Amino acid sequence: MIESDELLSIRAAELYYEDDKTQDEIGSILRLTRWKVGRLLAQAKADGFIRIEIVHPRARRLPIERRLRETCGLADAIVVSTAGVDGEDEVQSRVAQAAADYLTALRPVPRTLGISWGRTLHEISLHLEDGWAAGVDVVQINGGVSLTRRAGTAATTAVTIAQKGRGQAALLPSPAILEHRETKRAIESDRAVGAVLAHARAADAYLFSAGPADESSVLVDSGYLTADDVAGLVRRGAVGDVVGRYIDATGAVVDHELDERTVGLPLESLRAATLSIAVITGAAKHAVARAVVGSGLCTVLVTDDGTAENLITTQARTSEGQRGSA
Known part of the structure; x- marks a missing residue:
């Protein structure tokens, strides 16, 4: 009898999802009541015989979002589908669009938004609609004056987000990393720079991305570090950077001397924030x-389904290991 119901549920699902039959029509074909057809369809879905995939570029993976929130302790998670995507650039574009949608829907609207910079943040600024908010001021939370001509998008990103949000932009007029600690201290003690940093510390929300620990990093592209510098950081345990600060798998800074030459908010400011939105993909x-999620650097994560599944699986293994050693 159980096998018979299973076969009926599959047949009902085929007629409903592939042949576009109504539940009444399926009932007539299979000689069942409409109520029985509905129960079979629900059972087919519960048993995993039905997999529904929405392939619109702005579609979200709600079940994965729920699992990510529950597994990783996030206040919120936004996960986009990579179904039908052609290449990593398209995935990044989808995630940036999802981040722009999330910002637009935020309630209450943050009066001051602190942002980092880089390729992902720049793309978010392009996806935001003109008028996405009515009076959001934007402040840079780390230095972004480029040392090359290729990646000078920090100021442009902040100004674009602010203008589209009908607000003002407070720019941090400093490189991200300086050669000497003394220079960094002198710059941060400057009245104008100090005022921007104070404004950044008082922001209602933060929006940032993270860079990989390899030569593709925007910090290498911008001339702050060389590929050899990054390779040295990797040997010391670096897995990537957040607001210009290289961290290990636990979220700890790997090079304190480099950190002392980095201009901007410390990582503790992100961990202490009520709303800290990380946009990470790939x-x-x-x-x-x-490292970002596990060390509490964000309260909200915007990402792709592949990254989300990796986070869920890793956290599940960690939890199992902890239970096994208890």
Whole structure:
């Protein structure tokens, strides 16, 4: 009898989802009541015989979002589908659009938004609609004056987000990393720079991404570090950077001397924030995504389903290991 019901549920699902039959029509075909058809369809879904996939570029993976929140202790999670995606650039574009949608829907609207910079943040600024908010001021939370001509998007990103949100932008007029600690201290003690940093510390919400610990990092592209510098950081345990600060798998800074030459908010400011939104996508950033989420650097994560599944699986294994050693 159980096998018969299972076969009926599959047949009902085929007629409903593939042949576009109504439940009444399926009842007539299978000689069942409409109530029985509905129960068979629900059972087929519960047993995993039905897999529904929404392939619109702005579609979200709600069941994965729920699991990610529950497994990793996040206040919220936004996970986009990679179904039908052609390449990593399209995945990043989808995630950036999801982050822009999330910002637009935020209630209450943050009066001051602190942002980092880089390729992901720049793309978010392009996806935001003009008028996404009515009076959001934007402040840079780490230095972003480029040392090359290739990656000078920090100021442009902040100004674009602010203008589209009908607000003002407070720019941090400093490189991200300086050569000497004394220079960094002098710059941060400057009245204008100090005022921007104070404004950043008082922000209602933060929006940032994370970079991989390899030569593709925007910090390498911007001329702050060389590929050899990053390789040295990796040997010391670095998995990526957050607001210009390289962290290990536990979220700890790996090079304190470099950290002391980095201009901007410390990581503790992100951990202490009520709303801290990380936008991280791609296989190359799985390790740094785990470090960001695991160390409490964000309360909200916007990502792709592959990264989300990696986080869920890793956390589940960690929890099993902890239970086994208890």
